[in-house]
Amino acid sequence: xxxxxxxxxxxxxxxxxxxxxxxxxxxxxxxxxxxxxxxxxxxxxxxxxxxxxxxxxxxxxxxxxxxxxxxxxxxxxxxxxxxxxxxxxxxxxxxxxxxxxxxxxxxxxxxxxxxxxxxxxxxxxxxxxxxxxxxxxxxxxxxxxxxxxxxxxxxxxxxxxxxxxxxxxxxxxxxxxxxxxxxxxxxxxxxxxxxxxxxxxxxxxxxxxxxxxxxxxxxxxxxxxxxx
Ligand code: CA
Numbered sequence: 001x002x003x004x005x006x007x008x009x010x011x012x013x014x015x016x017x018x019x020x021x022x023x024x025x026x027x028x029x030x031x032x033x034x035x036x037x038x039x040x041x042x043x044x045x046x047x048x049x050x051x052x053x054x055x056x057x058x059x060x061x062x063x064x065x066x067x068x069x070x071x072x073x074x075x076x077x078x079x080x081x082x083x084x085x086x087x088x089x090x091x092x093x094x095x096x097x098x099x100x101x102x103x104x105x106x107x108x109x110x111x112x113x114x115x116x117x118x119x120x121x122x123x124x125x126x127x128x129x130x131x132x133x134x135x136x137x138x139x140x141x142x143x144x145x146x147x148x149x150x151x152x153x154x155x156x157x158x159x160x161x162x163x164x165x166x167x168x169x170x171x172x173x174x175x176x177x178x179x180x181x182x183x184x185x186x187x188x189x190x191x192x193x194x195x196x197x198x199x200x201x202x203x204x205x206x207x208x209x210x211x212x213x214x215x216x217x218x219x220x221x222x223x224x225x226x227x228x
Contacts, residue, residue, distance in 0.1 A: 001027055002048060003026070003029065003045060003046045004026050004049070005029045006018060006028060006030045007030075007031045007032075007037035007049065007050070007051050007052060007055065008030070009054075010052075013079075014030055016106075024110060033055055033058070034055040038058060038063050041072055044072065046074055047074065047120070048117055049076045049077070050109075051076050060079075064076055065094045068095035075117075075120050076095065076097055077098045077099060077112055077113070078098070078100075079099070132167060134226070135208065135214070135228075136149075137205060137206055144157070148205070153205055155205070158183065158184075161183050162183050166226040167228065170227070170228050171226070173219045173222045173224070173225045174223050174225070175222060176192040176196070176224075179224070199216055203215075214227065215227060215228065
């Protein structure tokens, strides 16, 4: 499970962040001022750092700069104050990876945290993840995440929708027209040929041997069938 370090001096903010992250099953460590925060960063034990900018003893910017100068590569999300546009630019120049502006919603912050951890690890280190196996891939449809082994595989939104639709109807034959209607909707000017092209692309990502599909089967004269 991912370990997150919060460096924040406002007690209510620190506690709120800690509670919410722990609720999402992250391991949380905290520091209330800059020097302790930097010492903790340098241990290299964290997967992500939430770093307030205005801190006693050492500012978030100085911490960022010092951490990067010391070779620490842990992703940092800065917590900046509203209206301080310069903070964002400066923070990113000093080596932060992202920022959120106070006041932020918990939901927004959690989304950033998940995205950052995913980007950094390339694996499914996501709490409450709901992985399904389809051929070579492990998928989390809600998180739009696809993994092959330890590598994240890039799928387009439509590719996710198509896989999701086939998976909902797994072990049943679905016609090209069903797919068109459910995945694209009638209003879009596309043809069954588009469906075939998407299926071909998905097979490249899903099948062990593309020439002999075992997961997304063609049912001649009828359509396609996902076998899982
Ligand atoms: Ca502060």
